Amino acid sequence: RRPSEGSGNWGIVAFEAELEAPPRPTTPPEPPVEPTDQPRQGEHEHLPAGAGASRIARLCSTQHAAAVQLAALPKNTALSSVALRLRPLAAQIVGRLSIHADSSAGPVETPLLAWALELAGTAPEAAWFRVRLPAPLNLPARPWWLVFTVTQGEALWYADENRPDAVTGSFFRKAGGPWLPLDEPGDTPWLQLQAGVLGPITTEG
Numbered sequence: 001r002r003p004s005e006g007s008g009n010w011g012i013v014a015f016e017a018e019l020e021a022p023p024r025p026t027t028p029p030e031p032p033v034e035p036t037d038q039p040r041q042g043e044h045e046h047l048p049a050g051a052g053a054s055r056i057a058r059l060c061s062t063q064h065a066a067a068v069q070l071a072a073l074p075k076n077t078a079l080s081s082v083a084l085r086l087r088p089l090a091a092q093i094v095g096r097l098s099i100h101a102d103s104s105a106g107p108v109e110t111p112l113l114a115w116a117l118e119l120a121g122t123a124p125e126a127a128w129f130r131v132r133l134p135a136p137l138n139l140p141a142r143p144w145w146l147v148f149t150v151t152q153g154e155a156l157w158y159a160d161e162n163r164p165d166a167v168t169g170s171f172f173r174k175a176g177g178p179w180l181p182l183d184e185p186g187d188t189p190w191l192q193l194q195a196g197v198l199g200p201i202t203t204e205g
Contacts, residue, residue, distance in 0.1 A: 040080050040132060043196035046073070047164050056185050057087070057126070057156035058172050060095070060148055066157050067107060067147040067179065068193050069169040072139070077199035079137045082146060083130035085192035086119070090153030093119040099137065100145040106171065106179040107145035113137055117148075119155070126158045128194065136198050143168060146193065161186025167193070 058066045073079065082097065098114035100107030115134050148157065159170065159182060170182040170191040182189045 038130065038132075039196045040136070040198065042198055043080050046077075046079075046195040046197045047166055047193060049192075049194060054158060054160050054185050056189075057158040058182070058191065059154060060086075060150045060157050061154040062150055062152070063175050064172065065147060065149045066172045066191055067145050067170070068167060068191050069102065069107075069143060069145050069171065070195070071143055071166050071168055072141045073144075073197065074200065075141065077197050079133060079139060079195060080198045081130055081132045081196035083128045083194040083196070084148060085126050085158045086129050087124075087126045087156040087158070088119050088122050088153065089155055091120065091122060092153055093117075093150060093155050094152035095148060095150040095155075097131065098147045098149070099133075099139070100147060101140065102143035102145060107147055111147075112139070112144075119153075126156070130194070130196070146195075157191050159185060159189050160192050161189055163188045163190030 058064070060066050079099070095117050096114055097117050098111035100109075100111050102108070113133065115131075117131055119129060163170070167190045170189060171179040172182065173179050182191065
């Protein structure tokens with residue numbers, strides 16, 4: 001509206017407009033979730049696979065635990081995943097895998113690393129069950145243990161004879177008792193285990 005002559009003042013009486021909201025910032029897509037039951041890219045096996053023909057196995061349950069003792073990993077090599085040759089005996093297996101330093105009486109009680117393991121469904125035959133560590137682990141340059149404990153259900157961990165050089169023993173325990181060496185099959189039995197490793201890892205100096 002125009003002001004009266006001589007007033008010298010101008011003003012906005014009314015204003016109407018449609019306002020558009022600014023575009024929302026684009027969120028980058030989240031990276032796909034990697035499977036935890038598959039090797040990481042670049043992994044290679046540290047141990048040879050067992051023959052797989054043995055029918056001898058150790059029971060793993062709430063009262064029975066089993067473990068493998070291994071020699072030190074090569075320098076600059078990280079443990080990335082492990083696989084156990086198991087046969088689940090219950091619809092659901094809930095347990096724990098843990099990595100321990102070695103002591104004269106068995107694995108050191110406090111683990112270097114522990115993580116949960118869940119398996120679903122029974123199986124008529126043994127199969128390899130692989131699980132990644134939460135992150136690749138550089139272990140101290142000394143012997144170490146992998147321990148499998150079960151808090152729900154039961155499973156059989158299958159043994160083999162003629163353990164590889166990197167495996168120094170296999171053991172079992174009942175109800176928190178002492179660790180006892182596996183005594184069959186053969187003279188050098190071992191619980192079948194695969195270890196996926198990354199490395200050697202180069203470090204900047």
